[in-house]
Amino acid sequence: MGTAHNLLVISDLHLGEDLGSPSASRKRHVAQTEEALVSFFAHYSLTRLDDLPWKLVIDGDMIDFLSVALLPEEIGIEGTEDDAVFGFGASEAAAQAKLERVITRHAAFFDGIARFLDVGNEVHVVTGNHDAELHFDRVRGLFREALESRCQHPPGDRLAFHPWFFLEPGFVYIEHGHQYDPFCSFDHPLTPEDPLDPTVLEENLGIAAMRYLGNHLPFDPDATADLSFFEYLRLLSNVQGDVAGRVVGGYSAVVRALAYQWWVRLRNPGAFLRRMEHRRRRMDALAISSGIERRVLDRLHKLRRPPVFVGLLQLVRSVMLGRLLSAILLPPILFSTFLVMTTVSLKVAMGTATFVLAAFVVLQLWLALGRDNVDPTETMVKTARRITRILDVPFVVFGHSHVPLARKLSQDGWYFNTGSWAGGSERNGAFTHLVLRRVDARVRAALCRWQSNESRELRAETMRLGTRRPVGHGTAY
DSSP: OOSSSSEEEEOOOBBTTTTTOOOOOHHHHHHHHHHHHHHHHHHHHHHHHEEEEEEEEEEEEEGGGHHHOOOOHTOOOOOOHHHHHOOOOHHHHHHHHHHHHHHHHHHHHHHHHHHHTTTOOOEEOOSSTGGGGGHHHHHHHHHHHHHHTTTTOOOGGEEESSSSSEEEEEEEEEOOOHHHHHHHHOSOOOOOOEEEEEEEEEHHHHHHHHTTTTTOSOOGGGGTTTTHHHHHHHHHHTOHHHHHHHHHHHHHHHHHHHHHHHHHHHHOOHHHHHHHHEEEHHHHHOOOOOOOHHHHHHHHHTTTTOOOGGGHHHHHHHHTTHHHHHHHHHHHHHHHHHHHHHHHHHHHHHHHHHHHHHHHHHHHHHHHHSOOSSSSSSHHHHHHHHHHHHOOEEEEOSSSSSSSEEEEETTTEEEEEEESSSOOOTTTTEEEEEEEEEEEEEEEEEEEEEEEEEEEEEEEEEOOSSSSOOOOOOOOO
């Protein structure tokens, strides 16, 4: 397992989410996020437990590329009609421009990590769904340059990027967790690019919703994530006409983007054959670099939830398109039924009305039962349990859900969710993180919250190591 060390795990920093956002509350809590991060890095740059260095794992959504809305004229890059209206999507060129703005906006964050690296610690960045643009070489290179220019000593391999997961065999498996959420997952974590354009990421529902809707609304899109169809209609009825128009236009663009992803898969099999070959090569390379057998990697990948655009029915349910069509078609259907009842015999009229009512009820039940749960928490817990068995590790750590959690999985396994460093609320809080401390042959895992310049424990568990069969030897680009 290399040099002995202790682990820090944080996730969901969402740096840059206030750039271009109309929400003033976001600007306030982003400033609070950075202030807490700077003090966190300063503390652990000076503090070691048992004189062991730290490995800091930033478990996804470090940079919020999705929330940085840039128009073509702002960065001097030619764009499409959608780019001019909604801002650039998840392309490599746009991601570089967005990251440059984040580096300027959060210079104190980069200064803090540089000092943390300079005292001999390591930083490992796991890709999430909001920073999936780290898939691109030039984007990772720009991030590394921003840190190396601030470091007194070149970090070298003490700064590493992980496209899928971070693994210390027999000890801990760390993944962001968005692959178990069909609203935010990609078809494959190693090939998230569009099948027809490798310089652009495929647009899953999370990317499309933020680009076309969330970045252009005066309220926080996170607060509306779990609203029902009729709650959305009620929200629209209470906003000004121009906002309602933006919502309707953005919703149409979301449906169009997801339909495009589905249509490409149907009409361009050659593109998918090429991407399957890329995927095979990348999986083979990961198997070699990580020391994990290819069949084990395949088992891990099968745990994912496919994105909603893979199946047409799932796509229709996920964007509530069926309910919208029902609401539009119901008045003419009822009117037609009324005409039938007034022009034919009572027996035929009653039969027609019964059939229409039954069909409508069945449709609503199908739409209600088929829609995925927006909250992926329980799915992630079940997945963590399977991962402990596949990889034989005592600890599995996810982020993504923004809900800090410690859950016993089995006699010798624990699941932790690091919650969110950003976006404090009365329900979930913020600045939550995990501290994994080695004590002889044991590891003490403490889920903590950063308060008053120290890590205050919310839940702690101690487990013995050394009885498990190691699988692989870690992963990195």
